[in-house]
Amino acid sequence: MAEINLTQLLPYGDTTNDGAVQLSFTLPVEPSAKAREAATQIVRNWGFFDVKIAHMSQIGIGYSFFVVMARSDKSIDYTRVEAPQLNLEKRDYKEIDKSILKDVKRPIRLVGACTGFDAHTVGLDAILNMKGFDGDIGLERYKGFKVVNMGSQIPTEELIDRAVKENADAILLSKVVSQKDIHIHDMRDLITKLKKRGLENRFLLVVGGPRVTHKLALELGYDAGFTIGSRPSDVANFLYEKMLAKLDKSPQNDKETKKSGKRKD
Ligand code: B12
Structure with a gap:
């Protein structure tokens, strides 16, 4: 050979x-x-x-x-190839759910949408809807998440307004169409509009789609990017670990909270 x-x-x-x-x-x-x-x-x-x-x-x-x-x-x-990768401990739905309720002590609040002209909801639904994807149940079914799925073609401003109204912990953006790099344009649009409103540190920012990589997501200012084949439990693990990290750093977060209008709970 x-x-x-x-x-x-x-x-x-x-x-x-x-x-x-x-x-x-x-x-x-x-x-x-x-x-x-x-x-x-x-x-x-x-x-x-x-x-x-x-x-x-x-x-x-x-x-x-x-x-x-x-x-x-x-x-x-x-x-010499370098590519950032999420290294998450693999826990199943029941384990994550129990851990969230034990450690975070309340459901993690999520607001998700496909923004701009994008009408492809199947990917976002695969992560959020009860039935989930590939035998892996969706985040709506967890007691540890409170999910608002706004659906498709949502203007970025409306997504931000809803995340503020729901006092969300994380915004989940889905971008599928990538013609003329519209996915990158719309990913940037969310970051720009959050910054304009002084909200850039308030939410965990998660983006997903077939042409999204974790590397691209980090470059554009997101906390994580999930691509083809991602499962709801991958996203649940990520959100749980990030929420734990945030809680561990609470005094530091308090300072940021005051500066950026970040919630204190
Ligand atoms: C179904 C489909 C449609 C349906 C969408 C129905 C719906 N309600 O979603 C309809 C018929 C409406 C449609 C329309 C169009 N479509 Co279309 N569509 C598809 C198709 C066949 C499947 C997409 C899909 O559902 N995949 C299954 C899901 C489960 O996979 P996924 O989206 O990748 O999601 C996974 C991950 O990416 C990730 N993920 C996705 N989002 C999120 C979000 C978060 C927060 C997280 C954590 C993870 C995550 O997790 C998911 C599970 O693993 C693809 C081709 C293909 N085979 O992919 C074309 C495709 C996406 N469509 C395409 C095009 C061009 C269009 C149209 C522009 C066609 C036209 N000229 O009108 C329109 C655009 C409409 C619009 N305004 O957006 C192109 C896009 C090409 C490109 N470069 O961008 C594709 C690739 C087809 C092709 N080869 O040309 N489409």
Whole structure:
């Protein structure tokens, strides 16, 4: 078996280090022999070799969809890659619920929404709704959380108003559409508007979505980012641990509270 060199990491397709990848994309031209050749040349232009069109089909009038197999020799040094990761103790629903009520002594108040033009509620519902996701029950079912799920297309200001009204501990934002980086724009919008109102330290800020990473979330000023495959219990563990940390630092928090109008409970 060929050895894997982590300082020159390459994709694995059929054999170790072959650099084989599968790409898919759409061209704004009708499918034809010329479109197939154009797709091949575009992929070669990107620096790939051994380019093979595995699939070409019409996708609406005037558009063709391609699946392409190709290879690359551009590696990266995996030993130098850095990516922040949430390292949470794995507790199940019952354990978290008991711990919240024992240690926090009241339910943790959450307000969640999809802001802006985004109408994709399935991800947020997977985390918040009773039935949960992938056999992992949602936060509404916990006694340790009081959940307000505002749904989709909520203006950022309304989300903040509701979080203030509910005296929320955390705001849970969902951003799914990422066309023209609208997810980043809307994530920034929340931070900017919280700052304008002097509320930047008042809430734990959690964001989730398929194109959200924990790294991106931290860079933009959030406490955590949850991506594809996240489970309600992951979020519950995070919120419980963060609330504990906040309670431990209560004298310090009191000072911040006075400065930023942060609640004192
Ligand atoms: C269902 C769906 C819709 C439904 C949404 C219904 C609804 N009530 O949500 C409808 C039909 C309305 C829709 C509309 C559109 N859609 Co749509 N849609 C999808 C689809 C097929 C599935 C999304 C989904 O439900 N995933 C399942 C959930 C469980 O996964 P998830 O969202 O990633 O959530 C998980 C994590 O990300 C995380 N998470 C998510 N949010 C949060 C929040 C918090 C706080 C936390 C902690 C975690 C968390 O936890 C979840 C569980 O693990 C995707 C394609 C796909 N296969 O993903 C396209 C997709 C998202 N849609 C897309 C598009 C383009 C659109 C439209 C613009 C199409 C159009 N031209 O009209 C419109 C936009 C409407 C709008 N105003 O937003 C694109 C987005 C592309 C991009 N680059 O952004 C996709 C990727 C399809 C595609 N390949 O082109 N869509």
